[in-house]
Amino acid sequence: MRSQRGDRGAFAELVTRTQEGVYNLAYSMLGNQEEAEDMTQEAYLRVWRALPEFRGDSKFTTWLFRVVTNVCLNRRRYLRSRLSVLDEWESFEELAARQKDVDAATIEKERKLSLWAAVAALPEKYRMVITLFYQQELSYREVAEALSLPLGTVKAHLNRARHALAERLKVAQEVQNAAL
């Protein structure tokens, strides 16, 4: 791996390919875009320092996500002791609306947007597994490795998250029916 030998060009390519996933995982843990960007930067710096020690026992992205998780956990501990930044979750509808491919005109899209907003309201441990499993398309085993969790815990988190989202969908539909 050229990046391991200090090739900055190769590292730049690696950053370009992986930064969206890193940023989204950081965002799922911190809920703030600026914080997520800062921690993305910090995570890559740590990865750069530790690259010569990376032995390839696991997939590179799995190792990268584990670094991101640790960086964000430390940052969150620091922030919790000082500010309440983490409670200021940005509206996922607003963020999603900024994406090029979102067309909020259709009902289907609206339903998806409200579902994604519901994901943002889930506890952090569920948001993290959803981000890695659905968004970054990691396998159950890779999610477990990235978050240093047992495989069974990852599956349980995902199932509880699915259950919670289905319940929220039920409540939303009941509210919608009552309004009609």
Added chain:
Amino acid sequence: MLPCDDLQWQLPQFVADGEPRSPAYTGLIRHLGSCACCADYARRLRMVEKGLRGYPALRPDPALTKRVLEVVAAEQRAWEAWNPLPWNVWLPTLAIILALLVFAVSLPPQSVPVTLVEDLEHGLINWSVPLGTWATSLRLEVSTDRFWAIWTGVFVATAGIGLSLGLARWSRLNSRSLDDLEAQISDAVQRVLRPSR
């Protein structure tokens, strides 16, 4: 008939796995056909699953890549300025040089031409007065056996530690490939030849 409460925890996995028709789910599938409440729950889970499959990734600021690479470049510059050679190169080298130096000055006087010793001492004094003075005093001290034994022991041990650290590094590098090692040595040589970079 399976109780609905049990199904609540089986259904999410069943739907996420693509509703497989395996024998393990026979009871569950039969129950879904007869329980409107669970069928409705399964319908909502399918919607959740479909929605999550398209869960969008937020796009970071395009300037983020540049920021990351700038920080890494600054880190690398700082590291190279502070440490022009990797430790696994300079540490064993230093240890070996020191051990050789001690070996050279510890040789019995009759085995080394006097003129060579004097030339070396003058050369050292011309290059660095403190180092030359130290070498001269060391040569004079070496005449006693105990001194020779202690210093040889210290420097051979240092060389040994240095070599073993270097070898430990070598064995870790071997887990990748010899090409990597060759490239690292070539990088180190380049850094020595062009220290200003």
